[in-house]
Amino acid sequence: MSQQTTPLGKQQQYYRKKYLRNLPTAFCTGCGNGSILGCFVRAVDALVVGKQLQQRDLLCVSGIGCSAWIPSPYFKGDTLHTTHGRAIAFATGAKIMNPKLEVVVFTGDGDGAAIGGNHLIHAARRNIPLKVILVNNQVYGMTGGQSAPTTPFGVHSSTYQSNPEPPFDLSRLALGAGASYVARWTTYHIDDIITSMQEALLHPGFVFIEIISQCPTYAARFFNEYRDSLSPKERKQFHRNPGAWMLKALKGKRTGKNLGHPRYELTLKDQTIELGVFIREERSTLTETLQSLWK
């Protein structure tokens, strides 16, 4: 049994009642997925209250992996929990058949970039108005900490003593494939995620938001990048509450501004990761083009 935390405030009760199903959470203590669901609910609420979005038009599609459980079954709205890697393809069918639906895809680095990488790049190229939120925790969490295509080079996972592969830069991949809105944040940057999600929900085109997140269960156990710089005393504290310590490592340094959003820079292991909004462009979308064939 997990420990009971502080009682919910009024605002939290409001969000929970309006947007969440009353089900026990399956996420580990300190997991980033809860924060991401919290951000999403706040972004949606702002638009619903502002009458820019109808809750019943929302459809959350997800694949397989921890990230898939962010909307399904917690989010109160239509959810489609699909096969591994294929969420974007399922979402494509639903969005085209009913363009009125506001389709949001929750996926992970394994789901969206390994097994489902092909669907990701093609959806970006088509500029189909799907809002893809990819949670990158740099590891396969649900299956027990195996290396992912996003695991930093040289770190220890449950499959490699030292990961022999360099990681994917997913935001650049989406950018190159033609996504018309691309942003990357970490779970530390809650406010930026919320404003970025609001922007994304209103953006008329394909959206890719990568959120680098912490996996306190596996990434913390295997990844030395979070521990290398810590003193022995700090390490003890780290193991008591790895989620919080990993969040600190995801803070990064502010480097400037772009497209109305702050930019940050983050160093993980030997990797330098840029955060911010990288592109926001309006282009014709696949749903519009398909309907233009009707005449």
Next chain:
Amino acid sequence: MKQGLYFVDGGIACAEGALYAGCRFFAGYPITPATSIVKRMAERLPQLRGYYVQMEDEIASMAAIIGASWAGGKAMTATSGPGFSLMQENLGYAYLTETPLVVVDTQRSGPSTGQATMPAQQDVMQARYGTHGDIAPIAFAPWSVQEMFDFTVYAFNYSERFRTPVLLMADGAISYMREPLNIPKKGELPIVNRRSLSKDDPNPDEIFLRYEMPKFGDGHDLLVTGSAHRPTGVRDYSPRYHRATIHWLFEKQKEAGKALQQEGLDLEVHNLDNADTVIISFGAAARPAYKAVLAAQKEGESIGFIRLKTLWPFPENQLTKLVKDMKRIFVVEMNMGMMIREIERVGCQAQVTGIPKVGGEIHHSNEILQKIRG
């Protein structure tokens, strides 16, 4: 297309059948011999305010039609052997989530790339057992261009009526063959539409293990998952819910089997009275088989003919009765012997002989005739 008589290939007939049935969404990936269907859908769907989407592969095509079906559309994809293999995982998803849709497999000679484009009937067991887990499919086997049209309409009707994927197991020969096609008047063939949840439904939260199906965007807060689930869609791995779901899938197939028999869609027979020998076949292979039966009758053989219109559910009760007094049964199929196993089960007192053929060619009626003569 307007009502009338046309001279077209099986692929066009299939596409027109789908449109007649109300299909407005097609996702596909190019593969021969399914291309004729795909091209026709791409051309015709926009004229009817429908959508044709060319996906990045067959996995995505299958996924997209599931999404479109839950968004309220009648959806279809068409492919051939290699693509059908790729679709299997998501096809299993469609069975578990009770999603109505139609998949056309214009079978070609395999395994692997095999003899690309050349006809075969080697996927009939993949239709039955292809995806992992227990499923209870419905699969039709057309043998003419006219049946490519009719069976596609029936496939949509059965998929909507029983809330399940339905397979049309065609083949390269039927798909590219040209024959007269009679397109019926609107309303002449019955069209079954999806049953939606009524406003005063006593259990509106229960969206599975029932024939009514809500759609996205209607404010039902649907939970659709490929994991084992309760009737409400909430993920639940306990034995009782999984058992209930799988039993329900098989129950539906049984009901469909009864309906198929009542509508005469399970099989057709020729000259079985007084026959002690029967040839059983289906799809393209049934054409030379039928010709061989007619020739053998002329030679004085007391021989009859059974053609399976439905492969799954296998019409076993009906067939058991029909073959019970037969001494010899020949099974003609374009594979190394697949449906023969099912036929051996129901006709075990007779001598069951397979007349298999691989190599991407249809049987010649003489080959079959020689086997009958012994």
